[in-house]
Amino acid sequence: MHIVTTIAGSDSGGGAGIQADLKTFQELDVFGTSVITALTAQNTQGVMDVLPIEQAFINKQFHALLEDFPISAIKTGMLFSSDIIRTIALAMTNLTIPLIVDPVMIAKGGETLLQQEAVEALRNNLLPLATIVTPNIPEAETLTARKIETVSDIRLAAQSLLQLGVQCVIIKGGHLANKDFAVDYVFFKNGKSFSMQTSRIATKNTHGTGCTFSAALTAFIGRQMPIEQAIVEAKKFIQLAITHNLSIGHGNGPTNHFAYQKFKESCEVTIGETQ
Ligand SMILES: Nc1ncnc2c1ncn2[C@@H]1O[C@H](COP(=O)(O)OP(=O)(O)O)[C@@H](O)[C@H]1O
Protein backbone atom coordinates (compact mmCIF):
# COMPACT_ATOMS: atom_id res chain seq x y z
CA MET A 1 0.00 0.00 0.00
CA HIS A 2 1.43 3.41 -0.97
CA ILE A 3 1.28 6.04 1.78
CA VAL A 4 0.93 9.74 0.92
CA THR A 5 0.64 12.89 3.04
CA THR A 6 -1.29 16.12 2.75
CA ILE A 7 -0.06 19.18 4.64
CA ALA A 8 -3.02 21.55 4.49
CA GLY A 9 -5.88 23.30 6.23
CA SER A 10 -9.11 21.68 7.37
CA ASP A 11 -12.31 22.71 5.51
CA SER A 12 -15.19 22.01 7.90
CA GLY A 13 -17.49 21.96 4.86
CA GLY A 14 -15.60 18.99 3.44
CA GLY A 15 -15.20 20.24 -0.15
CA ALA A 16 -11.60 21.51 -0.07
CA GLY A 17 -8.47 21.23 2.07
CA ILE A 18 -7.56 18.13 4.09
CA GLN A 19 -11.03 16.62 3.64
CA ALA A 20 -10.95 16.83 -0.18
CA ASP A 21 -7.41 15.47 -0.22
CA LEU A 22 -8.18 12.43 1.96
CA LYS A 23 -11.32 11.57 -0.05
CA THR A 24 -9.28 11.76 -3.25
CA PHE A 25 -6.51 9.58 -1.78
CA GLN A 26 -9.06 6.98 -0.68
CA GLU A 27 -10.59 6.85 -4.16
CA LEU A 28 -7.18 6.38 -5.73
CA ASP A 29 -6.13 3.47 -3.51
CA VAL A 30 -3.40 5.21 -1.54
CA PHE A 31 -3.31 5.44 2.25
CA GLY A 32 -3.75 9.10 3.20
CA THR A 33 -2.06 10.76 6.17
CA SER A 34 -2.24 14.42 7.17
CA VAL A 35 -0.53 17.36 8.84
CA ILE A 36 -3.13 20.01 9.66
CA THR A 37 -1.80 23.58 9.40
CA ALA A 38 -4.99 25.52 10.17
CA LEU A 39 -8.64 25.01 10.95
CA THR A 40 -11.21 26.89 8.92
CA ALA A 41 -14.84 27.43 9.82
CA GLN A 42 -16.08 27.04 6.24
CA ASN A 43 -18.97 25.87 4.12
CA THR A 44 -20.00 26.18 0.46
CA GLN A 45 -20.81 29.88 1.05
CA GLY A 46 -17.44 30.98 2.35
CA VAL A 47 -14.79 30.95 5.06
CA MET A 48 -16.05 32.41 8.34
CA ASP A 49 -12.81 32.14 10.33
CA VAL A 50 -9.30 30.69 10.34
CA LEU A 51 -7.38 29.29 13.33
CA PRO A 52 -3.73 28.56 12.52
CA ILE A 53 -2.10 25.64 14.36
CA GLU A 54 1.05 26.35 16.41
CA GLN A 55 4.31 25.76 14.53
CA ALA A 56 5.62 23.31 17.16
CA PHE A 57 2.49 21.17 16.85
CA ILE A 58 2.68 21.18 13.04
CA ASN A 59 6.24 19.97 13.38
CA LYS A 60 5.15 17.19 15.77
CA GLN A 61 2.46 15.97 13.37
CA PHE A 62 4.92 15.86 10.47
CA HIS A 63 7.68 14.11 12.41
CA ALA A 64 5.20 11.57 13.79
CA LEU A 65 4.51 10.56 10.17
CA LEU A 66 8.12 10.68 8.98
CA GLU A 67 9.26 8.46 11.85
CA ASP A 68 6.70 5.74 11.16
CA PHE A 69 5.75 5.62 7.46
CA PRO A 70 7.61 5.20 4.16
CA ILE A 71 5.77 8.16 2.58
CA SER A 72 5.88 8.06 -1.24
CA ALA A 73 4.56 11.57 -2.02
CA ILE A 74 3.64 14.74 -0.11
CA LYS A 75 1.40 17.65 -1.10
CA THR A 76 0.96 21.03 0.50
CA GLY A 77 -2.20 23.14 0.36
CA MET A 78 -3.22 26.00 2.69
CA LEU A 79 -0.10 27.02 4.66
CA PHE A 80 -1.37 30.40 5.89
CA SER A 81 1.79 32.05 7.30
CA SER A 82 5.50 32.41 6.62
CA ASP A 83 6.24 30.71 9.97
CA ILE A 84 4.27 27.62 8.92
CA ILE A 85 5.95 27.59 5.49
CA ARG A 86 9.43 27.78 7.05
CA THR A 87 8.56 24.97 9.48
CA ILE A 88 7.49 22.70 6.60
CA ALA A 89 10.44 23.69 4.41
CA LEU A 90 12.88 22.92 7.21
CA ALA A 91 11.31 19.51 7.83
CA MET A 92 11.40 18.76 4.04
CA THR A 93 15.10 19.62 3.65
CA ASN A 94 17.16 16.50 2.92
CA LEU A 95 14.04 14.39 2.25
CA THR A 96 13.88 12.81 -1.21
CA ILE A 97 10.09 12.37 -1.23
CA PRO A 98 8.35 14.00 -4.24
CA LEU A 99 6.68 17.27 -3.12
CA ILE A 100 3.64 18.71 -4.88
CA VAL A 101 3.00 22.33 -3.86
CA ASP A 102 -0.49 23.73 -4.45
CA PRO A 103 0.15 27.40 -3.60
CA VAL A 104 -3.31 28.07 -2.10
CA MET A 105 -3.77 31.81 -1.49
CA ILE A 106 -7.40 32.93 -1.64
CA ALA A 107 -10.68 31.01 -1.28
CA LYS A 108 -13.38 31.27 -3.93
CA GLY A 109 -15.23 33.79 -1.74
CA GLY A 110 -12.16 36.05 -1.54
CA GLU A 111 -11.04 35.11 2.00
CA THR A 112 -7.30 35.01 2.74
CA LEU A 113 -5.80 31.51 3.09
CA LEU A 114 -2.18 32.73 2.78
CA GLN A 115 -1.08 35.95 4.46
CA GLN A 116 0.38 38.48 2.03
CA GLU A 117 3.71 38.51 3.87
CA ALA A 118 4.04 34.72 3.34
CA VAL A 119 4.37 34.88 -0.47
CA GLU A 120 8.13 35.47 -0.25
CA ALA A 121 8.59 32.44 2.04
CA LEU A 122 6.61 30.32 -0.42
CA ARG A 123 8.83 31.48 -3.29
CA ASN A 124 12.16 31.35 -1.49
CA ASN A 125 11.81 28.51 1.03
CA LEU A 126 9.31 25.98 -0.33
CA LEU A 127 9.28 26.23 -4.13
CA PRO A 128 12.99 25.35 -4.48
CA LEU A 129 12.12 22.00 -2.81
CA ALA A 130 9.08 21.29 -5.00
CA THR A 131 8.86 18.57 -7.63
CA ILE A 132 5.65 20.09 -9.04
CA VAL A 133 3.89 23.39 -8.33
CA THR A 134 0.26 23.85 -9.41
CA PRO A 135 -0.75 27.56 -9.33
CA ASN A 136 -3.98 28.87 -10.80
CA ILE A 137 -3.66 32.07 -12.85
CA PRO A 138 -4.01 34.57 -9.95
CA GLU A 139 -1.56 32.53 -7.85
CA ALA A 140 0.96 32.42 -10.73
CA GLU A 141 0.56 36.21 -11.10
CA THR A 142 1.27 36.76 -7.40
CA LEU A 143 4.23 34.35 -7.32
CA THR A 144 5.87 35.92 -10.37
CA ALA A 145 4.67 39.55 -10.01
CA ARG A 146 3.53 39.38 -13.68
CA LYS A 147 0.12 39.95 -15.25
CA ILE A 148 -1.05 36.84 -17.15
CA GLU A 149 -3.40 37.38 -20.08
CA THR A 150 -2.00 35.28 -22.92
CA VAL A 151 -0.40 31.87 -23.37
CA SER A 152 2.87 33.69 -23.90
CA ASP A 153 2.46 35.30 -20.43
CA ILE A 154 1.80 31.81 -19.03
CA ARG A 155 5.05 30.51 -20.55
CA LEU A 156 7.07 33.43 -19.12
CA ALA A 157 5.53 32.92 -15.66
CA ALA A 158 6.33 29.19 -15.78
CA GLN A 159 9.93 29.92 -16.77
CA SER A 160 10.28 32.31 -13.85
CA LEU A 161 8.98 29.61 -11.45
CA LEU A 162 11.27 26.95 -12.96
CA GLN A 163 14.21 29.25 -12.23
CA LEU A 164 13.44 28.91 -8.51
CA GLY A 165 14.36 25.22 -8.75
CA VAL A 166 10.91 23.64 -9.24
CA GLN A 167 11.06 20.57 -11.53
CA CYS A 168 7.64 21.00 -13.16
CA VAL A 169 5.11 23.86 -13.27
CA ILE A 170 1.42 23.31 -14.04
CA ILE A 171 -0.44 26.59 -14.56
CA LYS A 172 -4.16 25.80 -14.28
CA GLY A 173 -6.48 27.62 -16.63
CA GLY A 174 -9.70 27.35 -14.62
CA HIS A 175 -9.70 31.15 -14.20
CA LEU A 176 -9.06 31.94 -17.90
CA ALA A 177 -11.91 33.56 -19.81
CA ASN A 178 -12.54 30.56 -22.06
CA LYS A 179 -16.21 29.59 -22.26
CA ASP A 180 -15.69 26.25 -23.98
CA PHE A 181 -12.52 24.69 -22.61
CA ALA A 182 -10.54 24.28 -19.37
CA VAL A 183 -6.89 24.29 -20.44
CA ASP A 184 -3.90 23.68 -18.15
CA TYR A 185 -0.29 24.30 -19.18
CA VAL A 186 2.59 22.01 -18.12
CA PHE A 187 6.28 23.00 -18.25
CA PHE A 188 9.31 20.90 -17.27
CA LYS A 189 12.80 21.97 -16.30
CA ASN A 190 14.24 20.13 -19.35
CA GLY A 191 12.27 22.44 -21.70
CA LYS A 192 9.47 19.99 -22.51
CA SER A 193 5.93 21.39 -22.29
CA PHE A 194 2.35 20.53 -23.25
CA SER A 195 -1.21 21.72 -22.71
CA MET A 196 -4.17 19.64 -21.49
CA GLN A 197 -7.64 20.60 -22.70
CA THR A 198 -11.02 19.36 -21.54
CA SER A 199 -14.50 20.74 -22.06
CA ARG A 200 -15.45 23.46 -19.57
CA ILE A 201 -18.36 22.38 -17.37
CA ALA A 202 -20.91 25.15 -16.78
CA THR A 203 -21.47 24.85 -13.02
CA LYS A 204 -21.04 26.90 -9.86
CA ASN A 205 -20.10 23.72 -7.96
CA THR A 206 -16.33 24.03 -8.23
CA HIS A 207 -15.39 24.32 -4.56
CA GLY A 208 -12.09 22.54 -3.97
CA THR A 209 -11.11 21.97 -7.60
CA GLY A 210 -7.49 22.99 -7.03
CA CYS A 211 -7.12 20.85 -3.88
CA THR A 212 -8.68 17.83 -5.58
CA PHE A 213 -6.50 18.14 -8.69
CA SER A 214 -3.26 18.36 -6.67
CA ALA A 215 -4.37 15.52 -4.36
CA ALA A 216 -5.05 13.25 -7.36
CA LEU A 217 -1.65 14.16 -8.76
CA THR A 218 -0.03 13.33 -5.40
CA ALA A 219 -1.80 9.96 -5.29
CA PHE A 220 -0.68 9.00 -8.82
CA ILE A 221 2.91 10.17 -8.15
CA GLY A 222 2.81 8.26 -4.84
CA ARG A 223 1.79 5.15 -6.81
CA GLN A 224 5.01 5.61 -8.85
CA MET A 225 3.18 6.51 -12.07
CA PRO A 226 5.47 8.35 -14.54
CA ILE A 227 5.06 12.11 -14.01
CA GLU A 228 3.47 13.01 -17.40
CA GLN A 229 0.94 10.19 -17.13
CA ALA A 230 0.18 11.20 -13.50
CA ILE A 231 -0.53 14.79 -14.61
CA VAL A 232 -2.94 13.71 -17.39
CA GLU A 233 -4.66 11.20 -15.10
CA ALA A 234 -5.12 13.92 -12.42
CA LYS A 235 -6.72 16.15 -15.08
CA LYS A 236 -9.15 13.29 -15.85
CA PHE A 237 -9.90 12.92 -12.14
CA ILE A 238 -10.81 16.61 -11.73
CA GLN A 239 -12.74 16.74 -15.03
CA LEU A 240 -14.97 13.85 -13.90
CA ALA A 241 -15.26 15.27 -10.37
CA ILE A 242 -16.54 18.59 -11.82
CA THR A 243 -18.77 16.90 -14.43
CA HIS A 244 -20.54 14.91 -11.69
CA ASN A 245 -20.42 17.79 -9.16
CA LEU A 246 -22.57 17.72 -6.04
CA SER A 247 -25.36 20.26 -5.54
CA ILE A 248 -25.12 20.39 -1.76
CA GLY A 249 -25.08 23.50 0.41
CA HIS A 250 -26.32 26.95 -0.61
CA GLY A 251 -23.18 28.26 -2.29
CA ASN A 252 -20.49 26.74 -4.49
CA GLY A 253 -20.99 23.01 -4.05
CA PRO A 254 -18.11 20.51 -3.99
CA THR A 255 -16.81 18.25 -6.72
CA ASN A 256 -17.52 14.52 -6.76
CA HIS A 257 -14.53 12.40 -5.82
CA PHE A 258 -16.35 9.17 -6.63
CA ALA A 259 -16.78 9.77 -10.38
CA TYR A 260 -13.29 8.83 -11.59
CA GLN A 261 -13.39 5.10 -10.83
CA LYS A 262 -16.75 4.78 -12.57
CA PHE A 263 -16.18 6.92 -15.66
CA LYS A 264 -12.40 7.14 -16.22
CA GLU A 265 -12.46 5.15 -19.47
CA SER A 266 -14.81 7.70 -21.06
CA CYS A 267 -12.86 10.87 -20.15
CA GLU A 268 -10.94 12.58 -22.96
CA VAL A 269 -8.02 14.96 -22.36
CA THR A 270 -6.67 16.62 -25.51
CA ILE A 271 -2.90 17.10 -25.38
CA GLY A 272 -1.53 20.06 -27.33
CA GLU A 273 1.33 22.53 -27.56
CA THR A 274 1.95 25.55 -25.32
CA GLN A 275 2.23 28.08 -28.21
N1 LIG B 1 -15.65 24.72 -15.07
C1 LIG B 1 -14.64 23.86 -15.23
N2 LIG B 1 -14.76 22.83 -16.09
C2 LIG B 1 -13.75 21.94 -16.26
N3 LIG B 1 -12.56 22.04 -15.61
C3 LIG B 1 -12.37 23.04 -14.74
C4 LIG B 1 -13.40 24.02 -14.50
N4 LIG B 1 -12.93 24.90 -13.57
C5 LIG B 1 -11.69 24.50 -13.25
N5 LIG B 1 -11.34 23.39 -13.96
C6 LIG B 1 -10.11 22.61 -13.85
O1 LIG B 1 -9.94 22.30 -12.47
C7 LIG B 1 -8.57 22.30 -12.12
C8 LIG B 1 -8.35 23.31 -11.00
O2 LIG B 1 -8.29 24.58 -11.61
P1 LIG B 1 -8.62 25.97 -10.95
O3 LIG B 1 -10.07 26.05 -10.70
O4 LIG B 1 -8.01 27.01 -11.84
O5 LIG B 1 -7.84 25.85 -9.59
P2 LIG B 1 -8.12 26.52 -8.19
O6 LIG B 1 -9.22 25.74 -7.53
O7 LIG B 1 -6.79 26.37 -7.52
O8 LIG B 1 -8.52 27.94 -8.45
C9 LIG B 1 -7.82 22.61 -13.42
O9 LIG B 1 -7.49 21.40 -14.05
C10 LIG B 1 -8.85 23.39 -14.24
O10 LIG B 1 -8.61 23.36 -15.62
Ligand SMILES: Cc1ncc(COP(=O)(O)OP(=O)(O)O)c(N)n1
Ligand atom coordinates in the same frame (compact mmCIF):
# COMPACT_ATOMS: atom_id res chain seq x y z
C1 LIG C 1 -8.83 24.65 3.99
C2 LIG C 1 -8.89 25.11 2.58
N1 LIG C 1 -7.85 24.86 1.76
C3 LIG C 1 -7.88 25.27 0.48
C4 LIG C 1 -8.97 25.95 -0.01
C5 LIG C 1 -9.01 26.44 -1.43
O1 LIG C 1 -9.32 25.40 -2.20
P1 LIG C 1 -9.43 25.45 -3.79
O2 LIG C 1 -9.24 24.07 -4.27
O3 LIG C 1 -8.53 26.48 -4.35
O4 LIG C 1 -10.94 25.80 -3.95
P2 LIG C 1 -11.80 27.11 -3.81
O5 LIG C 1 -11.54 27.84 -2.54
O6 LIG C 1 -11.43 27.89 -5.04
O7 LIG C 1 -13.16 26.56 -3.83
C6 LIG C 1 -10.05 26.17 0.84
N2 LIG C 1 -11.15 26.83 0.42
N3 LIG C 1 -9.98 25.75 2.15
